[in-house]
Amino acid sequence: MKAALKALLEQVVINLKKDGVLADDVNPKIVIEHTRDPSHGDFASNLAMMLAKAAGQKPRDLAEKIVAALPENNDIDKVDIAGPGFINFFMNANTLTSVIPAILDAGEVYGHSTIGNGKRVQVEFVSANPTGPLHVGHGRGAAYGAAVADLLAAAGFQVHREYYVNDAGRQMDILCASVWVRYLSLCGALPDLDYLPANGYKGDYVWDVAAHLHRNNGDKFQKQWSDISQELPADEPDGGDKEKFIDAVINMAKEQLGAEDYRFIFDTGLNYILDDIRDDLAHFGVVYEEWFSERSLTDNGLVKDAVERLQKTGHVDEREGALWFKSTDFGDEKDRVLVRANGQSTYFASDIAYHMNKLERGYDQVIDVWGADHHGYVPRVRAAMEAVGDDPSKLHVLLVQFAILYRGKEKMQMSTRSGEFVTLRQLRKEVGSDAARFFYVMRKCEQHLDFDLDLAKSKSNENPMYYIQYAHARVCSVLRQLDEKGFTHDQEAGFESLDKLSEPHEQALMTTLSKFAELVEKAALNHEPHQLAHYLRDLANDFHTYYNAHQFIVDDEVIRNARLCLIKATKQVLQNGLGLLGVSAPDEM
């Protein structure tokens, strides 16, 4: 509808140019918006105010000329000029009610659009190191990334969801060493059964991996700890060089086990945890097209290629034995190391290779959903892309702020040690997947999120997710009642009598429904699922208000058919909207 009005006004501008009211070189951006106040009609345009200066006329005088030049249109009831020069459009009743058949005919795909034009978008999100289970911070990235991806898909983009698996690097070696030490403990080969290097991974899941390893392989990987420990430097948990110690343990493990067995334990830990993450995310309604291995970048020589490609640009030099990318040439605050003096490439080098690879795969847009703590990382990745001549505008980095858990007023401690729940799995178990998905996307991503567990579990209208689901369940309940009372709903007949929907509550509900498709587009393009969350809350509110004011199952067949069309359309939009956020729409509660 907006588009149609826009087209009309574009025609007006052409006509006014012909009449000499406007100069030929004036090309205004035509804006049509929904009015906030019904007395201002259904839509409004500020065109007259925008053009007043160029035309050398008072806004209201110009508005008169615009209205006079407006082509005939059957959908428009009345056009008013108001305030400083707004042009208000009052649409006729059919325009509003037409949304109902539009929704019911399209069904599950109502709200989908083609604005994305089939462009290929890659969305990379979560990508947590597979060194332990996902925690509640990752949960926000998961819910947010999944919602953005689903919104983009609904808006007509071709979406590729990807998880970057950091299956190489020191953190994974530390995990491997931790698993091995726990394993030795299970073999009874450690003097102190609870012994672990100060910098090792302490979570219980490490025991699980070790037990898994022991169950399937017996004592195969057992070595004499007394021999090993003699050659290790001192571990210094209290501020000493525990880094050095864990590195020594890693090297010792490699030496004692041999490359093959070391890799086996390494991969056992990796796969065990990755399976756990996959399972966790699947239960959270988050699925990927691809799990991209960091190790594959090195194995396929892509990291080497990336460094060489950068070197050819002349923005790399060697200092103190290391290879540096001169990212300061592109506005970064300092240069960054690509290859360390010890010959190992940095995580940054892998990441450059990964991003080059993404673009080589031909995506029109690459979206990275990162934790806010990575923000310092953005300029250097952009710099690398610029250096090699890739288009940095294709890269969108969405930084997700931290979520803080509250139980009522009480802020929860988020330490792994304390045993207070920190994993996504525990959160899902406590509040359910639906509430978790919804609460995570209620705020825009750059906003700190206070996640109130008590609220997420409460069954009242304080809890927006419950309130929205309840609206859906209520419609279902009405439809069940209809059946029990022996009525049927003739939808086609209802379509013929939509003009009976003249109550203010019905008008308000239809107006809200008519904004859905546009809202999905906007939420998708701006990467703002929270807009959808708020919209659904408003829609549910309109419905509950209507429900309280009017009966749907009435004796008058004509009205009954029309009203049931309206609430069925409401149900459909609630279901579609919740679906985009990964939240279920239950039939009863």
Added chain:
RNA sequence: GCCCCCGUAGCUCAGUAGGAUAGAGCGCACCCCUCCUAAGGGUGAAGUCACACGUUCGAAUCGUGUCGGGGGCACCA
């Protein structure tokens, strides 16, 4: 020190590609079921949109600066 985010009702937050009297939930004061789920609805009180200057016919929204709150700075990943 440099960089990023935030500052709107007592509380938690919408609204920011500039538009008409700034919205919602909670909380507070009242009111509404012989009726499809009261897990609901309605009415009311409540604001110098942190502050200042600037751009504009018009600023919560854009720009600059100040003040407050949070986060980030590695040859870690």
